[in-house]
Amino acid sequence: DQQVKQNSPSLSVQEGRISILNCDYTNSMFDYFLWYKKYPAEGPTFLISISSIKDKNEDGRFTVFLNKSAKHLSLHIVPSQPGDSAVYFCAASEGSSNTGKLIFGQGTTLQVKP
Amino acid sequence: GAVVSQHPSWVICKSGTSVKIECRSLDFQATTMFWYRQFPKQSLMLMATSNEGSKATYEQGVEKDKFLINHASLTLSTLTVTSAHPEDSSFYICSARDSPFGTVKNIQYFGAGTRLSVL
Numbered sequence: 001d002q003q004v005k006q007n008s009p010s011l012s013v014q015e016g017r018i019s020i021l022n023c024d025y026t027n028s029m030f031d032y033f034l035w036y037k038k039y040p041a042e043g044p045t046f047l048i049s050i051s052s053i054k055d056k057n058e059d060g061r062f063t064v065f066l067n068k069s070a071k072h073l074s075l076h077i078v079p080s081q082p083g084d085s086a087v088y089f090c091a092a093s094e095g096s097s098n099t100g101k102l103i104f105g106q107g108t109t110l111q112v113k114p
Numbered sequence: 115g116a117v118v119s120q121h122p123s124w125v126i127c128k129s130g131t132s133v134k135i136e137c138r139s140l141d142f143q144a145t146t147m148f149w150y151r152q153f154p155k156q157s158l159m160l161m162a163t164s165n166e167g168s169k170a171t172y173e174q175g176v177e178k179d180k181f182l183i184n185h186a187s188l189t190l191s192t193l194t195v196t197s198a199h200p201e202d203s204s205f206y207i208c209s210a211r212d213s214p215f216g217t218v219k220n221i222q223y224f225g226a227g228t229r230l231s232v233l
Binding site: 032034036041042043044045046049051089093095099100101102104105106107 | 118120146148156157158160163171205207208209211219220221222223224225226227229
């Protein structure tokens with residue numbers, strides 16, 4: 001049972017435009033969400049996170065939006081750069097479980113074309 | 115962000131041998147580290163949670179006698195793949211949590227991963 005889903009396996013965007021990566025979740029107990037970027041044969045790199053008490057968090061070119069009622073979050077990258085080409089994973093955790101586990105989506109491969 | 119070092123980055127071994135992978139948190143103390151496995155074009159699959167000074171907690175379907183985890187200090191966790199076989203070939207990644215339990219904030223920082231190839 002996939003609790004965190006990234007339904008788009010891939011996305012292609014022109015350099016300078018906005019990239020929007022989407023993520024849906026099913027567990028209403030999730031209260032912290034993260035986005036990671038991953039290059040082939042490397043470990044994921046933390047990008048940005050958001051707690052469930054917020055609906056938006058911004059860090060430079062990266063903004064994460066959270067819609068709790070829809071159980072949906074998205075990552076916006078503006079403007080997109082070729083170096084942003086990578087696999088992006090969203091992840092969620094349930095603070096009350098106290099295990100520290102992160103549940104990952106399947107990933108979306110972003111290609112930014114020059 | 116916090117730095118997690120994983121070693122080796124790539125290992126090739128013969129079937130039946132054991133391989134040890136180290137994961138170190140370089141600039142913070144991590145009471146909890148995590149071990150993941152990633153198959154090609156798939157997501158990260160959590161194998162086990164490694165707690166300093168206590169036994170690891172394994173996910174369902176992960177053989178604890180096959181994948182031995184030791185978390186002897188606040189900065190080091192090791193994963194030993196015992197009697198490795200070709201089906202154990204995969205990309206193994208560790209992570210460390212850099213925030214205290216009891217808080218909502220839960221960020222894991224990842225090592226660079228280890229590519230294991232069993233011949």
